[in-house]
Amino acid sequence: MKKRYDIIIIGGGASGLLLLANICNKVTRPTSIAMINTGHPIARGIAYSTSNENHLLNVRVSRMSAFTDDTNHFTNWILSKQQYSEYHSDSLGECFVPRKMYGHYLDELYHSIISDQSKNIDFNFIDDVVIDLKKSENTFTVLLKKSEAIEGVKAVLCTGNQPPITLPGLSSLKNSDRIFINPWDEKAVENINQDEPVFIIGAGLTMVDTAISLIDQGFKNKIIVLSKHGAIPMPHPNERVAVPHSDIVPPSDLHKIFSNLKARIRSAIDNTEWHEPVLEAVRPYTQKIWQELSIEEKNRFMRHINHRWSKLRHRLPHQVYDFIQALIDKNQIELYAGKLISVEENQDGLTVEFFNKESNSIIKKEAQRIINCIGPEGDFSKVENPLINNMLASGMIANDALSLGFNATGDGKIINKQGEIVENLFTIGSGLRGILWESTAIPEIRVQANQMAAKVLA
Ligand SMILES: Cc1cc2nc3c(=O)[nH]c(=O)nc-3n(C[C@H](O)[C@H](O)[C@H](O)COP(=O)(O)OP(=O)(O)OC[C@H]3O[C@@H](n4cnc5c(N)ncnc54)[C@H](O)[C@@H]3O)c2cc1C
Known part of the structure; x- marks a missing residue:
């Protein structure tokens, strides 16, 4: 059986962990839970398993608590740890601490849950790959790669970011050992040769992580960075700027929102030199605004505004920004705006050809490797995850209209290929981006985890 x-x-x-923790906080009757994970360390996942102390959180400590109803939980945890005493200060909440420390926090939270299971929770962790999910009547059957299948009444997909599997337009070079399609694979920055440049595609937060990893191992050669717009993310202010009383009533018209925000950002920059207050004021409304936009407007946003939004919204801690900017200033990072044209592999390395917008010319560069930092893959037809592949094929899941993740309701109920809600199947996290x-x-995921916990316990 x-x-x-x-x-x-x-x-x-x-x-997955935040959901589990919130379930444990709310549970009032005996409940059995299985969590299945593979690939990345339990609780830490992709983001918080880095061992590099210079990979910092890009969200301030005060906003990283696992719980919406105990917002000082992470701050108090740090304060309780002697090993982090260097961070103990009145301004701790404003700091950007190493992601490794946040991983430690999540890890401890996980272990506190499994060592302190109340009599209401029967928890079982299964280290395995989920290869498919089948539904019959009121039961899900979860097929696993190594172990026997299990059954469940309710299932939540916390499958996170899906790594890309090809370099856009260059699928033929997929198997070259000089091309690192998945930037979160540690091999991407291992066995670096000091004598040749490294070529990075994408100039966002993942590029920043990768450049830091290269420099931290003493890499002195060039890091050539190519992205569509050739711009790195903006910095956070040193200290948080007060959020002005928000009178931003979001209209559901992209053009109006854009001009409204542009004007407000200009005036905020005039007054405080930072755009942060405006973005902070808008953030609570972002999900609502997004859901009210038409598909055409969402597509327009993706084509014309997303790069500006991302640059402002996904900011860097100022010390990380200064570090990267210094590498750009001394020309160790060569930053180009443009488009990749071709990559040729020869005995000595790679010849990368790209169009450079600024000079309006084609440039050729030699490099020892390419690291793809353009971000996760949202189009499920392009990922290599057996569960996603099989569920997509059976029609139990479908891509959202923009192919950024799952088709689902705003509160995380999965919608199948036929456009129907799949009863008792849910998701939280980056799969809901579309x-x-x-x-x-985390500030969004913890809200979803809290609400989803109530839903699966109902
Ligand atoms: C490099 C990086 C840095 C970030 N920094 C921050 C930050 O500073 N602050 C912040 O708030 N957010 C940050 N984020 C956002 C981040 O996405 C979330 O904070 C959070 O880590 C997402 O966790 P997750 O569990 O949804 O996804 P993941 O961490 O991707 O975890 C999903 C897990 O599910 C497993 N899995 C997937 N499919 C299967 C399957 N078929 N069978 C079994 N297991 C499966 C995966 O292997 C993985 O272990 C960062 C993200 C990245 C990638």
Whole structure:
């Protein structure tokens, strides 16, 4: 007989853990839970398993608590740890601490849950790959790669970011060992040769992580960075700027929102030199605004505004920004805006050809490797995750209209290929990006985890 659980959590990164922790806080009757995870360390997931002390959180300590109803939980945890005493100060909440420290926090939270299971929770962690999910009547059957299938009444997909599997336009070079399609694979920055440049595609937060990893191992050669717009993310202010009383009533018209925000950002920059207050004031409304936009407007946003939004919204801690800017100033990072044209592999390395917008010319560069930092893959037809592949094929899941993740309702109920809600199948986290837009960072995930916990316990 297959073991049967009340709740099955698929994916054990930060989203899966926050959901588990919120369930444990709310549970009032005996409940059995299975969590299945593979690939990345339990609780830490992709983001918080880095061992590099210079990979910092890009969200301030005060906003990184695992719980919406205990917003000082992370701050107090740091204060309780002697090993982090260098961070103990009145301004701790405003700091950007190492992601490794946040991983430690999540890890401890996970272990506190499993060592302190109340009599109401019967928890089982399964280290395995979920390869498919089948539904019959009121039961999900979860097929696993190594172990026997299990059954569940409710299932939550916490499968996180899907790594890309090809370099856009260059699928033929997929198998070259000089091309690192998945930037979160540690091999991408291992065995670096000091004598030749490294070529990075993408100039966002993942590029910044990668450049830091290269420099931290003493890499002195060039880091050539190519992105569509050739701009790195903006910095956070040193200290948080007060958020003005928000009278931003979001109209559901992209043009009006854009001009409204542009004017406000200009005036905020005039007054405080920072755009942060405006973005902070808008953030609580972002999901609502996004859901009210038409598909055409969402597509227009993706084509024309997304790069500006991302540059402002996904900011860097100022010390990280200064570090990267210094590398650009001394020309160790060569930053180009343009488009990749071709990559040729020869005995000595790669010849990369790209169009450079600024000089309006084609440039050729030699490099030892390419690291793809353009971000996760949202189009499920292009990912290599057996669960996603099989569920897509069976029609139990479908891409949202923009192919950024799952088709689902705003509160995380999965919608199948036929456009129907799949009863008792849910998701939280970055898979909801197409539906909510703002759905990848802890401040959003913890809200979803809190609400989803209530839903799966109902
Ligand atoms: C490099 C990086 C830095 C970030 N920094 C910050 C930050 O500073 N602050 C912030 O708020 N947010 C940050 N984020 C956002 C981040 O996405 C979330 O904070 C959070 O880590 C997402 O967790 P997750 O569990 O949804 O996804 P993941 O961490 O991707 O975890 C998903 C887990 O599910 C597993 N899984 C997937 N499919 C299967 C399957 N079929 N079978 C079994 N297991 C499966 C995966 O292997 C993985 O272990 C960062 C993201 C990245 C990538």
